[in-house]
Amino acid sequence: xxxxxxxxxxxxxxxxxMQCFAATxxxxxxxxxxxxxxxxxxxxxxxxxxxxxxxxxxxYIESIRSTPLLAQLYFFYFGLPSLGIxxxxxxxxxxxxxxxxxxxxxxxxxxGIQAIPNGQIEAGIASGLNYFxxxxxxxxxxxLGMTIRPMLGQAIVxxxxxxxxxxxxIMELTRAGQLLTSxxxxxxxxxxxxxxxxxxxxxxxxxxxxxxxxxxxxxxxx
Amino acid sequence: xxxxxxxxxxxxxxxVLNNINLEVEKxxxxxxxxxxxxxxxxxxxxxxxxxxxxxxEIIVDDMKVHDKKTNMTQIRAEIGFVFQQFNLYPHMTALxxxxxxxxxxxxxxxxxxxxxxxEILKRVGLGDKIQHHPAQLSGGQQQxxxxxxGLCMRPKIMLFDEPTSALDPEMIGEVLDVMVDLAKxxxxxxxxxxxxxxxxxxxxxxxxxxxxQIVEVAPPKEFFTNPKSERSKVFLNAIL
Amino acid sequence: xxxxxxxxxxRSLPFFIKGxxxxxxxxxxxxxxxxxxxxxxxxxxTSKNKVLRYLIGAWVDLIRGxxxxxxxxxxxxxxxxxxxxxxxxxxxxxxLTNLAACFICEIVAxxxxxxxxxxxxxxxxSGLSAYxxxxxxxxxxxLRTILPPLVGQYVLxxxxxxxxxxxxVVDVTRVGWLTVQRIPEGIMVFGxxxxxxxxxxxxxxxxxxxxxxxxxxxxTKL
Numbered sequence: 001x002x003x004x005x006x007x008x009x010x011x012x013x014x015x016x017x018m019q020c021f022a023a024t025x026x027x028x029x030x031x032x033x034x035x036x037x038x039x040x041x042x043x044x045x046x047x048x049x050x051x052x053x054x055x056x057x058x059x060y061i062e063s064i065r066s067t068p069l070l071a072q073l074y075f076f077y078f079g080l081p082s083l084g085i086x087x088x089x090x091x092x093x094x095x096x097x098x099x100x101x102x103x104x105x106x107x108x109x110x111x112g113i114q115a116i117p118n119g120q121i122e123a124g125i126a127s128g129l130n131y132f133x134x135x136x137x138x139x140x141x142x143x144l145g146m147t148i149r150p151m152l153g154q155a156i157v158x159x160x161x162x163x164x165x166x167x168x169x170i171m172e173l174t175r176a177g178q179l180l181t182s183x184x185x186x187x188x189x190x191x192x193x194x195x196x197x198x199x200x201x202x203x204x205x206x207x208x209x210x211x212x213x214x215x216x217x218x219x220x221x222x
Numbered sequence: 223x224x225x226x227x228x229x230x231x232x233x234x235x236x237x238v239l240n241n242i243n244l245e246v247e248k249x250x251x252x253x254x255x256x257x258x259x260x261x262x263x264x265x266x267x268x269x270x271x272x273x274x275x276x277x278x279e280i281i282v283d284d285m286k287v288h289d290k291k292t293n294m295t296q297i298r299a300e301i302g303f304v305f306q307q308f309n310l311y312p313h314m315t316a317l318x319x320x321x322x323x324x325x326x327x328x329x330x331x332x333x334x335x336x337x338x339x340x341e342i343l344k345r346v347g348l349g350d351k352i353q354h355h356p357a358q359l360s361g362g363q364q365q366x367x368x369x370x371x372g373l374c375m376r377p378k379i380m381l382f383d384e385p386t387s388a389l390d391p392e393m394i395g396e397v398l399d400v401m402v403d404l405a406k407x408x409x410x411x412x413x414x415x416x417x418x419x420x421x422x423x424x425x426x427x428x429x430x431x432x433x434x435q436i437v438e439v440a441p442p443k444e445f446f447t448n449p450k451s452e453r454s455k456v457f458l459n460a461i462l
Numbered sequence: 463x464x465x466x467x468x469x470x471x472x473r474s475l476p477f478f479i480k481g482x483x484x485x486x487x488x489x490x491x492x493x494x495x496x497x498x499x500x501x502x503x504x505x506x507x508t509s510k511n512k513v514l515r516y517l518i519g520a521w522v523d524l525i526r527g528x529x530x531x532x533x534x535x536x537x538x539x540x541x542x543x544x545x546x547x548x549x550x551x552x553x554x555x556x557x558l559t560n561l562a563a564c565f566i567c568e569i570v571a572x573x574x575x576x577x578x579x580x581x582x583x584x585x586x587x588s589g590l591s592a593y594x595x596x597x598x599x600x601x602x603x604x605l606r607t608i609l610p611p612l613v614g615q616y617v618l619x620x621x622x623x624x625x626x627x628x629x630x631v632v633d634v635t636r637v638g639w640l641t642v643q644r645i646p647e648g649i650m651v652f653g654x655x656x657x658x659x660x661x662x663x664x665x666x667x668x669x670x671x672x673x674x675x676x677x678x679x680x681x682t683k684l
Contacts, residue, residue: 066617066663067656068624071635075656078648119309123368126270126303127323127375128295137322142313156527163529167628174532187539195528195536202527 010189013180020176021197027094027172028159028201034098035158036151039105046110057106064103069161072096077168093165101158108150112143152209159201173197223248223379223410224269229278229288231264238264239275240434246412248378251405253421253442254414256431257457262414265431266381269412270294270301283378299327302372306384308364310356310371316343317352320371328375335374342370346400362393366400373404380404382413416461422446430454467647471654474641481637482658488633489623491555493616496562503563504570505596518567525564531625533557538629554626562619569615573608574600610674617666621659634658 010017045057064072073096080087087095116139124134144151166174173194180190224246231239238261246252254262267273268280271287271294280287285297310319320343321335330338343352346366348359356364365385372380382401386394398420405411405424413420421428421442428445430438432453438445446462449455503522506514525533538553548556577600585595627636638655642648 062664062667063656063660066660066667068621068635068659070624070627071638071652071655071659074635074639074642075648075652078642078646079652080648082646082648117307117309119305119307120311122272123303123305123309123311123371125272126298126301126305127371128298128327129323130295133326137326138311142311145313160529163531164625166531174529174535177532177535181535181539187535188543191532191536191540195532198529198532199524199527 006186006189009180009184009186010193013176013193016179017173017176017193017197020171020173023170024159024162024172024197025201027090027097027165027170028155028162031094031097031101031162032155032158034094035101035105035154038098038102039109042102042106043109043113046106047113061103061106064100065107069096069100070164070167072100073164073168089168089170090165093162093168093170097158097161097165100161101154104154104157105151108147108154109143111150112147113139115146116142148212149209152205152212156202156205159205160198163198223250223283224412225279225281226265227279227281229268229275229280231261231268231273231275231277238434239268242278242436244429244436244439246410248410249408250426251409251411251424252413252427252429253425254412254429254431255416255418255421255457256437257460259433260431261434262431263383266383266412266414269379269381270298270303272303295327299323299375300378302369302375302377302380304365304368304372304380304382304385306387308356308361308368308388310364310367312356315353315355316348316359316367316370319356319367320374323371324374339370339374342373343367345373345403346370347396360393361389362396365389365393365397369397369400369404379410379412382411382415384414384416386415386417418442418446418462430457432457467645467650470645471641471647471650474637474645477641478634478637478654478658481632481634484631485620485623485633485635485659486662488551488554488558488626488631489616489620492558492562492623493619495555495559496619497566497612499559499563500566501570503567504574507567507571508574522564522567525561530557530561530622531628533561534626534629550626550630553629554623554631558619558623558626561622562615565615565618566612569608569611570604572611573604573606576607577603606677610670610677613666613670613673617663617670620662620666624659 042057042060045053046061048054048057073093076092076096077089080092120138121134124138129137162172163174165172166178169175177187177190177194180193181187184190224244226242226244229239229242230237240261242265254265256262264273268275269282269287275288278288282297283300286292287294287297311322314322317336317339320339321332324330324335324338325332340349340352343349346369348363348366348370351359351363351367356367359367369380369385385401386397389397394417398417401411401413401420402424413425415421425442427439428442429436430445430449430451430453437451438449438454440450445454446458449458503518507518507522509515534554534557537557538548538550541548541553581599581603582595585599590599623633624635627633627639630636632640634655638651642651645651
């Protein structure tokens with residue numbers, strides 16, 4: 001079969017692939033921004049002194065982490081309509097991705113914050129800085145700097161997770177592969193091309209991760 | 223300036239501050255010493271409510287620190303605190319470290335704060351290091367930045383919690399020199415330390431604590447040559 | 463209406479339990495084989511042989527850079543093209559085992575590298591062979607670093623197993639998907655699916671956290 005790898009078909013479908021490549025990038029980007037926002041809020045809630053607030057966030061994070069994304073995706077895809085909420089598939093998809101990665105980002109930010117030595121927070125308190133000032137100028141800059149690598153790791157996971165959106169009929173990279181397979185019975189051309197595109201995104205993100213780590217080499221005081 | 227009235231504090235069952243009564247006058251330099259666990263660090267940490275107290279009154283410049291309703295921001299702006307572990311912000315330069323509080327708390331304009339910051343960093347001998355990050359500075363230099371950070375708020379009081387205990391011996395001198403200059407300029411200071419040379423040179427009174435209690439308060443000369451309590455004698459024998 | 467659906471759902475419970483067993487079967491087999499292969503690859507990944515290190519590293523990177531769904535499709539649709547006919551279940555296990563092996567390989571390699579080089583030097587100085595070093599000195603110590611993330615990885619793999627429902631394996635997720643066609647109450651049906659996954663994953667997550675805490679304590683006691 002390998003001898004008959006049909007590059008011409010791939011070229012024929014290339015416009016579709018490019019479209020779907022853009023779709024995957026766009027869906028991932030929107031979900032990423034959403035997830036970061038949700039994550040920071042959920043983290044702040046989790047670290048709150050109010051037990052109710054902290055528990056709500058805790059329940060959210062633990063539910064997401066203990067269940068598969070596909071089940072969450074189907075939950076919203078099939079569940080929201082039964083509540084009367086009809087959304088375009090891509091909105092449901094982005095919503096599920098955002099909520100899912102949001103929980104993981106919450107944990108990443110939390111680990112970053114908790115890694116900051118208590119002494120610095122005390123120094124902030126002693127100078128008269130209030131909670132928000134300490135967060136904004138002392139804690140969050142350091143936490144975010146320290147967690148660049150796990151954050152980009154989760155971004156890579158999110159891009160790969162976006163492949164599941166093909167299962168709710170969203171037109172993205174994996175769906176392109178499915179189409180080539182069902183239209184022309186060429187799964188190899190279909191899915192290997194899909195895989196290649198994902199690898200492009202993967203290596204781009206990995207490269208960005210190394211580059212940003214070098215720029216932000218985190219200088220710890222001794 | 224600062225007064226403790228019948229102050230008691232517990233950590234769980236541990237009675238860390240036992241019936242503390244103390245008055246510190248404006249412009250006074252006070253040294254607090256004592257064995258580990260005597261409560262000396264806790265004592266000064268209560269002054270700016272880094273630690274709360276359960277009983278008694280702490281009054282700073284006519285403001286009630288012990289009262290939960292008191293807004294501590296104002297009080298903390300008047301108190302500079304120097305930590306044993308320096309606690310500089312690693313992601314900021316020396317200049318940024320010393321100017322962040324003046325800008326955000328005292329609401330001074332950034333350019334003004336930077337001028338002040340440069341001046342004070344120069345005063346502590348680090349005029350050429352203002353753009354350096356803490357990781358590029360030695361321990362002694364970091365602690366001097368920490369002192370500058372406190373001074374940039376133009377405080378009425380400077381508190382020092384074992385400022386030289388985490389330093390290599392050869393760097394202790396440079397930090398003590400800065401503190402001595404500060405004392406000679408008339409700053410109200412409370413210093414928790416084992417550096418008895420410093421006490422002898424500038425302290426008006428030495429407070430000896432043991433087991434959460436103030437055992438003895440005396441001018442340094444008297445304390446070192448003629449300690450009144452047994453526990454003081456034991457302590458002095460151990461460290462001198 | 464809601465009551466009717468609920469009683470229908472209760473009647474479908476046996477179906478869900480069968481799906482649960484399928485999830486356990488797919489995950490369990492893949493975990494066991496994946497752990498064995500993962501350990502072997504992990505040891506090879508840290509060997510002196512550059513070719514070996516590179517080959518395994520490249521394969522692991524490929525697997526980490528592409529979505530699992532795409533990998534499942536490749537195994538299921540493409541292997542028949544080169545003569546390997548597969549049913550859904552074996553294809554799923556192969557894909558999941560491979561995934562497991564790759565991630566476990568990295569964890570094992572990390573654990574081995576974390577054992578200080580001084581240990582190797584001491585072992586070499588006393589004349590122990592490479593195999594003996596690995597068996598008696600390196601691996602026992604590496605296991606302490608490996609165990610918590612390993613258990614964490616098991617949780618991830620159980621969740622990833624939900625993806626194989628896309629090629630028709632009747633696991634918990636697939637049962638949910640089939641059920642929701644009859645009982646259009648997405649929230650109830652996938653709520654149940656979520657609970658079933660939660661029951662498996664939550665204890666494993668706690669186990670991983672406990673192990674991590676115990677290992678940190680043990681390390682500091684040294």
